[in-house]
Structures are given as structure tokens and as C-alpha cells.
Amino acid sequence: MPVSIQDVADRANVSISTVSRVLNRRNIVNQETRKRVESAISDLGYSPNVFARGLMLRKSHILGLVLPDLHGEFYSEVIRGANLRARELGYNLMISSIVAKDDGSELMAAVGDHGLVDGLAVMISEVNARTRATLEKIKIPLVVLDGDVDGVKHDSVVIDQRTGVVALLRHLIEDCQARRIVFVGGLETNIDTIERLDAYREVTADAGIEVTASDVHHLDYQYDTAFELGVKKVREWARRRAAVFAANDEMAAGIIDAALAAGLSTPDDLPVVGFDDTRVATMTRPRLTTVRVPMSSMGAAAIDLLCQRIENPKRPAVKLSLETELVVRESCGAPSAITS
Amino acid sequence: MPVSIQDVADRANVSISTVSRVLNRRNIVNQETRKRVESAISDLGYSPNVFARGLMLRKSHILGLVLPDLHGEFYSEVIRGANLRARELGYNLMISSIVAKDDGSELMAAVGDHGLVDGLAVMISEVNARTRATLEKIKIPLVVLDGDVDGVKHDSVVIDQRTGVVALLRHLIEDCQARRIVFVGGLETNIDTIERLDAYREVTADAGIEVTASDVHHLDYQYDTAFELGVKKVREWARRRAAVFAANDEMAAGIIDAALAAGLSTPDDLPVVGFDDTRVATMTRPRLTTVRVPMSSMGAAAIDLLCQRIENPKRPAVKLSLETELVVRESCGAPSAITS
DNA sequence: TACTCCACTGAAAGCGCTGTCACCATTAAA
DNA sequence: TTTAATGGTGACAGCGCTTTCAGTGGAGTA
Numbered sequence: 001m002p003v004s005i006q007d008v009a010d011r012a013n014v015s016i017s018t019v020s021r022v023l024n025r026r027n028i029v030n031q032e033t034r035k036r037v038e039s040a041i042s043d044l045g046y047s048p049n050v051f052a053r054g055l056m057l058r059k060s061h062i063l064g065l066v067l068p069d070l071h072g073e074f075y076s077e078v079i080r081g082a083n084l085r086a087r088e089l090g091y092n093l094m095i096s097s098i099v100a101k102d103d104g105s106e107l108m109a110a111v112g113d114h115g116l117v118d119g120l121a122v123m124i125s126e127v128n129a130r131t132r133a134t135l136e137k138i139k140i141p142l143v144v145l146d147g148d149v150d151g152v153k154h155d156s157v158v159i160d161q162r163t164g165v166v167a168l169l170r171h172l173i174e175d176c177q178a179r180r181i182v183f184v185g186g187l188e189t190n191i192d193t194i195e196r197l198d199a200y201r202e203v204t205a206d207a208g209i210e211v212t213a214s215d216v217h218h219l220d221y222q223y224d225t226a227f228e229l230g231v232k233k234v235r236e237w238a239r240r241r242a243a244v245f246a247a248n249d250e251m252a253a254g255i256i257d258a259a260l261a262a263g264l265s266t267p268d269d270l271p272v273v274g275f276d277d278t279r280v281a282t283m284t285r286p287r288l289t290t291v292r293v294p295m296s297s298m299g300a301a302a303i304d305l306l307c308q309r310i311e312n313p314k315r316p317a318v319k320l321s322l323e324t325e326l327v328v329r330e331s332c333g334a335p336s337a338i339t340s
Numbered sequence: 341m342p343v344s345i346q347d348v349a350d351r352a353n354v355s356i357s358t359v360s361r362v363l364n365r366r367n368i369v370n371q372e373t374r375k376r377v378e379s380a381i382s383d384l385g386y387s388p389n390v391f392a393r394g395l396m397l398r399k400s401h402i403l404g405l406v407l408p409d410l411h412g413e414f415y416s417e418v419i420r421g422a423n424l425r426a427r428e429l430g431y432n433l434m435i436s437s438i439v440a441k442d443d444g445s446e447l448m449a450a451v452g453d454h455g456l457v458d459g460l461a462v463m464i465s466e467v468n469a470r471t472r473a474t475l476e477k478i479k480i481p482l483v484v485l486d487g488d489v490d491g492v493k494h495d496s497v498v499i500d501q502r503t504g505v506v507a508l509l510r511h512l513i514e515d516c517q518a519r520r521i522v523f524v525g526g527l528e529t530n531i532d533t534i535e536r537l538d539a540y541r542e543v544t545a546d547a548g549i550e551v552t553a554s555d556v557h558h559l560d561y562q563y564d565t566a567f568e569l570g571v572k573k574v575r576e577w578a579r580r581r582a583a584v585f586a587a588n589d590e591m592a593a594g595i596i597d598a599a600l601a602a603g604l605s606t607p608d609d610l611p612v613v614g615f616d617d618t619r620v621a622t623m624t625r626p627r628l629t630t631v632r633v634p635m636s637s638m639g640a641a642a643i644d645l646l647c648q649r650i651e652n653p654k655r656p657a658v659k660l661s662l663e664t665e666l667v668v669r670e671s672c673g674a675p676s677a678i679t680s
Numbered sequence: 681t682a683c684t685c686c687a688c689t690g691a692a693a694g695c696g697c698t699g700t701c702a703c704c705a706t707t708a709a710a
Numbered sequence: 711t712t713t714a715a716t717g718g719t720g721a722c723a724g725c726g727c728t729t730t731c732a733g734t735g736g737a738g739t740a
Binding site for chain 2: 002047049050051052054055060062069072073075076079080083084087092093094095096097115116253279280283284285
């Protein structure tokens with residue numbers, strides 16, 4: 001059933017070598033011969049066998065993308081960006097998900113098909129010794145997304161969260177007169193939470209804002225848990241004239257709703273800001289002041305880096321940092337909120 | 341660098357045939373020999389070359405998933421479901437996106453890599469002659485998602501939207517006393533819109549509710565356009581004591597906000613219901629009464645069907661219909677809204 | 681003893697492709 | 711006229727694997 005290069009060769013009265021040459025646009029093939037071969041190809045609807053080709057060239061034109069879970073807008077946007085760019089560059093995309101708190105075994109399994117993919121983009125939300133060890137075993141072009149794993153030489157795409165947090169909190173402090181800021185983050189081991197918390201501590205310290213242990217909360221990035229926390233805390237926070245910096249929009253939404261449930265209003269009684277600028281950021285009332293994270297660009301950048309390395313394996317490792325953007329809406333209580 | 345079957349054979353002092361037999365668990369290999377081979381394999385960290393294997397077996401263990409665009413929760417959930425199930429069944433997933441209103445050329449391109457994938461799950465939101473023709477050309481196991489393409493013999497996974505719409509509108513009519521229902525859908529050519537509109541006409545007819553041409557609107561499934569339409573129409577709708585059935589949650593949210601902007605409230609002045617039960621359904625105030633669509637199950641089911649057909653190509657085509665579920669919240673104005 | 685049978689193993693033939701090499705006309709250069 | 715260069719082509723050796731077929735040696739049977 002499948003038509004092979006031999007069939008094409010027979011129909012065009014040439015050898016398979018010539019067909020191969022036409023296919024690969026190399027060496028010189030006579031105009032007429034090429035025409036004959038080309039029409040034979042289209043007549044037969046021939047397309048080269050991927051495996052035979054891969055066997056010879058040791059290239060599959062498949063890129064792997066490994067993500068922790070596949071929930072939510074963040075991941076789907078990364079996939080979208082990666083997919084589009086991969087297509088542009090003539091690659092296919094293979095997706096695998098691993099659980100967020102992976103001990104390395106899932107990562108290993110997902111990565112198992114070395115030799116199938118020409119390169120691998122891996123996003124790890126928690127870096128530990130196991131994942132590190134697994135990454136080191138990977139011998140094909142590798143890009144680490146949203147996390148720089150020390151001790152492993154590889155390309156990486158990170159988001160410049162620090163700048164985003166700084167802009168966001170400065171806005172809260174300078175434009176919204178916040179004198180106290182509560183931090184609501186994800187798990188303490190989460191890579192994004194760590195970065196955002198660091199930046200938070202830095203900005204507050206700079207501004208002379210006191211941060212006590214009870215000002216820092218570690219949840220799980222979900223609306224519900226943030227809501228629960230909020231139910232217990234919003235009155236106290238409001239009393240202390242604090243603003244809330246949630247490390248993602250979902251949690252910010254949970255806090256806003258908890259405040260509302262407690263009879264408080266945002267931003268008057270309790271300013272709240274989020275992070276990521278996902279769909280929920282414009283669904284809350286008031287809408288969220290947040291930081292836009294270039295999610296799909298991240299996917300695209302990863303693919304770019306991967307392809308560059310495939311073409312030039314010797315190139316020194318690159319760390320690409322993507323800009324974020326402060327998006328001011330109403331939840332922060334800024335006097336002149338910019339509509340966006 | 342890459343270790344081949346020959347290396348393993350050398351190290352275990354056997355022929356490559358024996359190694360292959362150990363690998364494929366077939367024929368009988370002596371216990372001791374097998375042990376030797378197995379330890380050679382793990383010593384060398386050998387794993388068979390995917391291409392050589394594919395070349396022989398004509399199987400890649402890769403499944404393709406082609407989706408229209410990759411925006412939004414719907415698609416990411418489908419991917420998630422498909423990915424998980426594929427993993428369970430020992431397959432890899434390759435993703436491609438095509439534009440929603442594809443003329444068939446993108447689909448063809450996405451599908452071009454026949455021979456790479458063992459099977460293909462395709463979701464088409466608009467069926468036309470071109471896409472139909474393209475689908476007919478596909479000679480590998482094929483599952484069509486969310487749309488039955490007549491004239492093409494294939495497996496399909498559909499959502500029983502009709503039942504969902506019936507339950508939703510009956511609820512609106514019987515429990516919420518709606519005497520008039522406005523339909524806001526996607527493009528007229530959109531496959532989901534067509535089904536939902538059909539069911540809408542049926543239910544309204546059954547209930548003796550009059551539907552004029554101006555009661556049916558075709559937008560694009562986006563919040564913004566629904567909001568714009570709402571701005572122009574909500575007063576009129578409210579005056580006529582109509583309820584709004586939006587064909588997805590995003591548009592329902594847009595209408596609710598338009599009503600609010602016009603000084604009207606949902607559900608008192610204008611009941612609104614949505615469809616899909618995505619994240620936004622619980623972000624609106626009031627929260628949306630809507631129909632839950634099993635998005636990730638859809639992806640999983642597609643993979644199931646694909647694998648079944650790969651195992652048994654002769655099996656007659658199957659059409660799998662997935663159940664939806666009415667989710668009653670507050671936007672419909674039901675007297676006793678069930679919290680969900 | 682001679683034969684068959686059986687458990688096990690190796691040699692070798694491809695799978696469909698790419699790439700090297702040799703070859704054959706021509707034509708240009710010596 | 712001989713030699714070399716050049717455009718164009720085919721033969722063929724793999725790539726790493728699976729699978730068929732043909733042993734091989736020892737146990738069982740006549």
C-alpha cells in the first residue's frame with residue numbers, strides 16, 4: 001500500500017538515487033528528469049518514509065515539550081506559542097505532562113524517548129536533586145523553561161519576574177499609598193513563588209515596609225484556598241490598612257471575593273493585586289491590577305533556542321529573559337487607573 | 341555515541357538476534373542468556389532506536405491530535421485528557437493546531453506526516469467540502485472530534501449537546517418561568533452553534549415560545565462582541581422579559597456585564613445562561629447556570645477509539661456520544677439554585 | 681544405533697531511505 | 711589527438727532493527 005521511493009523511480013524511469021536527489025534538492029538533476037520525477041511523485045502521492053529518513057539522518061524533526069500538568073491558561077498558552085513557532089520552523093511538537101512535584105521518575109519517563117525527538121523543552125516547577133540528575137542525563141539539545149537549574153549546562157528561558165514584582169509593588173506603594181503588603185504565594189518550593197517572594201522582600205525592605213512572618217502565606221495557586229485564607233484574614237488585613245500581593249490571578253480573585261463576602265470592598269478596604277494577567281484578571285470586579293507574563297512567547301522562545309542549538313550544538317548556553325509588563329486596572333486603588 | 345543492539349550483543353556474547361528476542365519477549369531465550377543480555381542492556385543504558393524499529397514494524401506509537409487554534413480552556417482540557425490517556429496506553433501525543441476556518445489546506449499540512457503517526461484525532465469546528473475531501477484522503481486510523489462528517493467513514497466522539505440544551509432551556513422555561521429566549525451563538529457555520537441552535541428551536545417550539553429572526557444572533561464566541569451586542573440589546577430584551585441563552589460561557593459573561601453596564605441586573609431583569617462550564621462560569625456575578633461539557637473526557641475518548649481501531653482496523657465505525665450535565669447556579673434566576 | 685524432536689541460537693535478508701563512488705557522455709583545454 | 715574537467719546518473723553500502731530460516735547439540739524414542 002505505502003508507495004516507496006522505488007515506485008517513484010520505476011514510474012519516472014530513473015534510479016532511486018535520482019529520486020532522492022530531487023527530494024533533497026541537492027546535486028544537479030537535469031530539468032527534464034526532475035520534471036518527470038516530480039510528476040511521478042505527485043501522481044503517486046508519494047511522501048518519504050519518516051523512519052527510513054530518520055534512520056539515516058538521525059533527525060526526526062520532532063521537538064518534545066514537557067510540562068508540569070496541563071491545567072490552566074498558563075500551560076495552554078505555552079503550548080500554543082511553542083506549537084506555532086515549531087510549525088514555522090518545520091518541526092512537530094510532542095507534548096508530555098508530568099506531575100508538578102515530580103521526583104524525577106516521571107520526567108525520566110517523559111524524556112525516555114530520546115532519539116525520537118531532536119530536542120527537548122522542559123518546564124519544571126520544582127527543582128530538586130532528582131530532577132537535576134535526570135536533566136543531566138539528557139544528551140540531546142535541551143531548554144529549561146521558567147527555571148534555571150544550576151550545575152546543569154543548558155539553555156533556558158526565564159521570565160523576568162523580579163522586574164515585574166518590583167513594578168507592581170512600587171505602584172502599590174508609590175501610587176496607591178500602600179503602607180503594608182501581604183504576600184500570598186504558592187508552595188515554598190515552587191520556583192516562581194521563590195522568585196516573587198524574594199523580590200517582594202527586597203521591595204518592601206527598600207521602602208521601609210515591615211514584613212512579619214504572618215505577612216507571608218504559602219498556598220497552592222488555587223482560588224479556593226485563597227478564598228478560605230481570605231475569609232479568615234481580610235478583616236485583620238483591612239484593619240491594618242494592608243494591600244495583598246497574590247502571586248497569581250486566581251488567588252487574587254479568591255481574596256477579592258473573600259473580602260466581598262466579609263462585607264469589605266476592593267480596593268477601598270483592601271487593595272489586591274495579582275500576577276500573570278490571565279483570563280480571570282479581567283473577570284474579577286474590580287478587575288485586577290496584575291503583571292502580564294508573556295506565556296506564549298515563552299513557548300515560542302523555547303522552540304527558537306532549541307532549533308538554534310540543534311543547528312549549532314557548540315554554541316554556549318544562553319539564558320533568555322522575557323520582559324513582563326505592569327497592567328494597572330482597578331483592584332489596586334490607583335487614583336488614575338489605566339484601562340487595559 | 342548512541343549504543344546499538346550490536347554493542348549489547350557484543351557485551352553479552354550473543355548475536356543481535358538474541359538481543360532482539362529478549363527485547364521483544366518472544367520465542368524462547370535461555371534464562372541465563374536472557375540475564376546476561378538484560379544486564380548488558382542496563383549496563384550500557386541501551387534503548388532501541390525508534391526509527392529502525394518504526395521502519396520494521398511500521399508503528400511509531402505516536403498519535404496525532406489536530407485542533408482548531410489552541411486558545412482557551414476547551415482546547416487545553418481536550419489536550420490534557422488526550423495526553424493522559426495516551427500516556428496510559430503507551431503512546432506519545434503530537435499536537436498540531438489549524439485555524440478554525442480552515443479551507444482544508446492547513447488540515448492537509450497538519451496531517452501531512454502520515455506514516456509518522458499511527459493514528460489521528462481531528463477536531464474540526466467547521467466542516468466544508470474541502471475538509472471533507474481532506475479527511476477522505478487520510479488512510480490511517482482516524483477519529484473525528486466533536487463533529488460527525490457525513491460521507492466519511494470514521495470513528496467519532498461527539499458531545500450530546502442536544503440533551504444539554506434541552507435540559508438547560510427546560511430549566512429556564514419550567515423552573516424560571518422564561519416566556520421568551522434569545523439565542524446568542526457563534527458563526528452560522530460553526531458545528532456547535534448549529535447543533536445548539538437546532539435544539540433551541542426545538543425546545544422553544546415545543547414550549548410554544550415564539551422565536552423571531554431578531555431573537556437569533558451569530559457572534560464569534562468572544563466576550564467582547566457579546567458585550568457589544570448586549571449594550572445595544574439588553575434593555576429591549578429586559579423589556580420583553582426575555583432570557584438569554586448564550587452558546588458559551590464567555591458570551592454569557594459578556595451579556596451579563598452589558599446588562600450591568602445598562603443598569604440592569606441578572607437574573608432579575610435579564611436571566612442569562614451559558615454553555616461549557618469553563619472557568620468563567622464561576623467568575624461571573626451572579627455565577628452562570630450552564631451545561632458542563634466533558635472536555636477532557638473527550639480527548640481521552642478520542643485516544644481510546646484511536647487505539648481500539650489501531651488494534652482492530654476492521655471494526656465498524658463507532659460514534660461515541662458523551663453526556664453533558666446541567667449546572668444550575670444563580671444567573672438563571674431559579675428559585676432554589678443549587679450551589680455547584 | 682539411528683532417528684526424530686525440541687530448546688535454543690546465529691546468519692542473513694530486508695524495511696526505505698541517503699550518500700558515496702564509479703561511470704558515461706560531452707565539451708574544454710593542452 | 712590526448713587529457714581533463716563537467717553535468718548527469720546508477721549501483722550499492724549501510725543506518726539499527728525484526729524476523730525467517732537454518733543450524734546445533736542433547737534428550738527422547740524406536
